[in-house]
Amino acid sequence: MSGVDTEERELGTTFLPRFDAQGLIIAIxxxxxxxxxxxxxxxxxxxxxxxxxxxxxxxxxxxxxxxxLKGETSxxxxxxxxxxxxxxxxxxxxxxxxxxxxxxxxARSCFYRRLEGDVLNRIGE
Amino acid sequence: MSGVDTEERELGTTFLPRFDAQGLIIAIxxxxxxxxxxxxxxxxxxxxxxxxxxxxxxxxxxxxxxxxLKGETSxxxxxxxxxxxxxxxxxxxxxxxxxxxxxxxxARSCFYRRLEGDVLNRIGE
Numbered sequence: 001m002s003g004v005d006t007e008e009r010e011l012g013t014t015f016l017p018r019f020d021a022q023g024l025i026i027a028i029x030x031x032x033x034x035x036x037x038x039x040x041x042x043x044x045x046x047x048x049x050x051x052x053x054x055x056x057x058x059x060x061x062x063x064x065x066x067x068x069l070k071g072e073t074s075x076x077x078x079x080x081x082x083x084x085x086x087x088x089x090x091x092x093x094x095x096x097x098x099x100x101x102x103x104x105x106x107a108r109s110c111f112y113r114r115l116e117g118d119v120l121n122r123i124g125e
Numbered sequence: 126m127s128g129v130d131t132e133e134r135e136l137g138t139t140f141l142p143r144f145d146a147q148g149l150i151i152a153i154x155x156x157x158x159x160x161x162x163x164x165x166x167x168x169x170x171x172x173x174x175x176x177x178x179x180x181x182x183x184x185x186x187x188x189x190x191x192x193x194l195k196g197e198t199s200x201x202x203x204x205x206x207x208x209x210x211x212x213x214x215x216x217x218x219x220x221x222x223x224x225x226x227x228x229x230x231x232a233r234s235c236f237y238r239r240l241e242g243d244v245l246n247r248i249g250e
Contacts, residue, residue, distance in 0.1 A: 010230055011230065012245070013238075013244050013245045013246065014244075014245065015240055015243055015244070015245055020187075026151060026165055028153060028162065028165065030162065035160055035161065036160065037153065037155065037162070037218055039211070040151055040153065040211065040216040062145075082239055082240070083239065083240040084236040084237075084238065084239050084240070084248070085236065085238050085239075085240055085245055086164070086165065086235040086236050087228050087229070087230050087232070087235045087237070088235075091165040091235075091236075093162055093236050103212050104212070105135055105136065105212050107212070110211040110212045110213075110216075111209040111210070111211050111218050112209075112212070113138075113209065113210050114207055114208070114209050114210075115140055115207070115208040115209070115210055118140055119138050119139075119140070120137070120138045120139065120140055120210055121138065123209070
């Protein structure tokens with residue numbers, strides 16, 4: 001693990017985000033009020049830095065290969081309330097206050113369908 | 126998007142999981158009772174198939190390059206209650222009943238630390 005002790009990474013107090021071979025870490029945004037998962041995206045080191053600096057969630061778009069401020073065009077920013085880190089520090093949970101629907105489709109959460117058999121059904125909002 | 130119409134993928138009823146260049150999709154396990162995020166891992170097509178077949182969460186380990194049944198050695202399996210799919214179908218939310226602590230460290234959830242300034246602090250369980 002890049003010279004970092006596993007025990008320190010898993011149980012220690014030092015923030016040692018573990019970016020993958022593509023330089024990315026998973027970031028899951030959850031609503032601070034309901035704890036509902038709103039969306040999942042990736043961050044690179046710059047997106048993480050900007051997020052911590054501004055208090056607004058920034059991500060890295062793999063398809064566009066660009067940094068993006070969530071809500072840049074829609075104004076539906078995600079204000080960071082707290083950041084939780086998982087055991088091996090390759091995933092972050094962003095506890096956020098959403099300014100509006102988090103999904104670009106207009107849904108509150110991106111997870112608006114349930115797999116039932118082989119079919120996706122819309123779930124109540 | 127590999128010949129699949131974006132509108133169909135985002136708003137349709139057809140399950141069209143979108144594996145990335147490494148053949149992986151993000152899977153987030155949440156406790157069905159509390160909706161707390163327990164862990165995050167990756168699935169390949171086989172892990173997803175096994176999960177749907179058996180009703181127990183299977184993942185793909187990038188470090189070991191192997192399929193694993195969560196709980197194989199610890200017995201702390203994750204029983205699938207439902208699977209939610211996100212807008213662009215590159216992430217799954219597994220709503221599960223955990224048989225025990227989900228984290229290999231013995232914590233209920235892998236997200237047991239909060240980033241405060243530059244320091245990680247353990248949060249209450």
